[in-house]
Amino acid sequence: MKTLLATATALALSLPALAAAHDYKLGDLEIIHPYMFETTATAKAGGGYVTIANTGDSADTLVSVSADFPMVQLHESFEQDGVMRMQHVERLEIGAGETVELAPGGYHVMFMGLTEPFVAGTHVPVTLSFENAGEIEVEFMVMEREGDMGHDHSGHDHSDHSDHSTQD
Ligand SMILES: [Cu+2]
Numbered sequence: 001m002k003t004l005l006a007t008a009t010a011l012a013l014s015l016p017a018l019a020a021a022h023d024y025k026l027g028d029l030e031i032i033h034p035y036m037f038e039t040t041a042t043a044k045a046g047g048g049y050v051t052i053a054n055t056g057d058s059a060d061t062l063v064s065v066s067a068d069f070p071m072v073q074l075h076e077s078f079e080q081d082g083v084m085r086m087q088h089v090e091r092l093e094i095g096a097g098e099t100v101e102l103a104p105g106g107y108h109v110m111f112m113g114l115t116e117p118f119v120a121g122t123h124v125p126v127t128l129s130f131e132n133a134g135e136i137e138v139e140f141m142v143m144e145r146e147g148d149m150g151h152d153h154s155g156h157d158h159s160d161h162s163d164h165s166t167q168d
Helices: 006-012
Strands: 023-026 029-037 045-054 060-067 071-080 083-088 092-094 099-102 107-112 123-130 134-143
Touching: 023 134, 029 123, 045 092, 045 123, 045 134, 060 071, 092 099, 099 107
Parallel strands: 029 134
Antiparallel strands: 023 029, 029 045, 045 099, 045 107, 060 092, 060 123, 071 083, 071 107, 123 134
16 A cells, blocks of 8 residues: 655645745645634634645545644534535545645634734644544644635635535
8 A cells, every 4th residue: 555656746736826835744645835814813713724635545534633722623614595604524534646625715724712813924833633644743824814804715705515526
């Protein structure tokens, strides 16, 4: 099962078009550009985003995320009756050869119980635990928020939410 196929596949990945991308490697997993947006002084929660690519030939699952905050959970945002909602997700599978993006409007890490805001330019250490690959500590970069200071649904994604599973 263990093959050395890292480089070619990794080079084929397209990075998000964000400044100063940084990434990590854990076995067959690429942890690409973990980031979050700065929060307001009174914000009690903030979302974190990252792209995870599985270059291996077996699936792996993100089973927990931890950081130095009272509560950290995996969430999924979705639109229901024109309202953005989110729900707790226990596990997030990354299939063999697949890339899963945690991004505004979709999956995200929710950091809750903040006592200080996230400040642009700083880094937040976060431990990601995968069922097979084990765990890794990465640094989420705090990015400046451009434009709207609202929640993490900044993108105007009004695509049909009724069917997540595009094709099987
Ligand atoms: Cu959330």
